[in-house]
Amino acid sequence: MTIQKRIMRVQELLGLAHENAQSPEDKELLLTAIEALWFIWRNGQLHEFEEYYEDEGTNAPERIIAAFDTLEEAQAWLKARPIPPDMAHVLIANEYHIIMSSADRQKRYLPPSPTLAYHIAEMTRDGLPPAVAHFATREEAWDWFKAQTAPPLQSVLQIGGEHYLAVYYRNIQHRALFPFSVADRLKKTPPSAP
Missing domain, CATH: 1.10.287 (Helix Hairpins)
Structure with missing residues (x-):
């Protein structure tokens, strides 16, 4: 249909x-x-x-609508948009951030988001998933990932003994590698007061 x-x-x-x-x-x-x-x-x-x-339906990480190398680039992009895309995610220096704005849309914010950490934590709840490929260096893994003509939305790689999540955001044709260690941040964050 x-x-x-x-x-x-x-x-x-x-x-x-x-x-x-x-x-x-x-x-x-x-x-x-x-x-x-x-x-x-x-x-x-x-x-x-x-x-x-x-x-x-793929259980891939949350979609992003843009990716930036620096916070300054992301802020300039957000400022140039007449209507901010509230509650959408972007990557800044390979870290998830969420777009928020005031009710009048004049103030715009890009706070960090733990979305990816929660995703990886859920993936590893019952142990490490098997890697689809093994590499000695991140450069080798990145070259392999870039060479994939139709990569899956996510796949697990092992790089130098550490697990990574290779994510393809097809809506913006962007690829990113995330170490599973980002989920460790959840353990270091103190719980919120009731």
């Missing part, structure tokens, strides 16, 4: 649920879902949504 047909069918089901909803609040929530699908369709984001939908 094509994504167009899938969205139309979902809208039909939501429409039926809307008609049968008892409370005004439920009706409003269902209408919000219907309008969200129309937003995707009418803003020309159907194919992006289809790719996003496919990626969500």
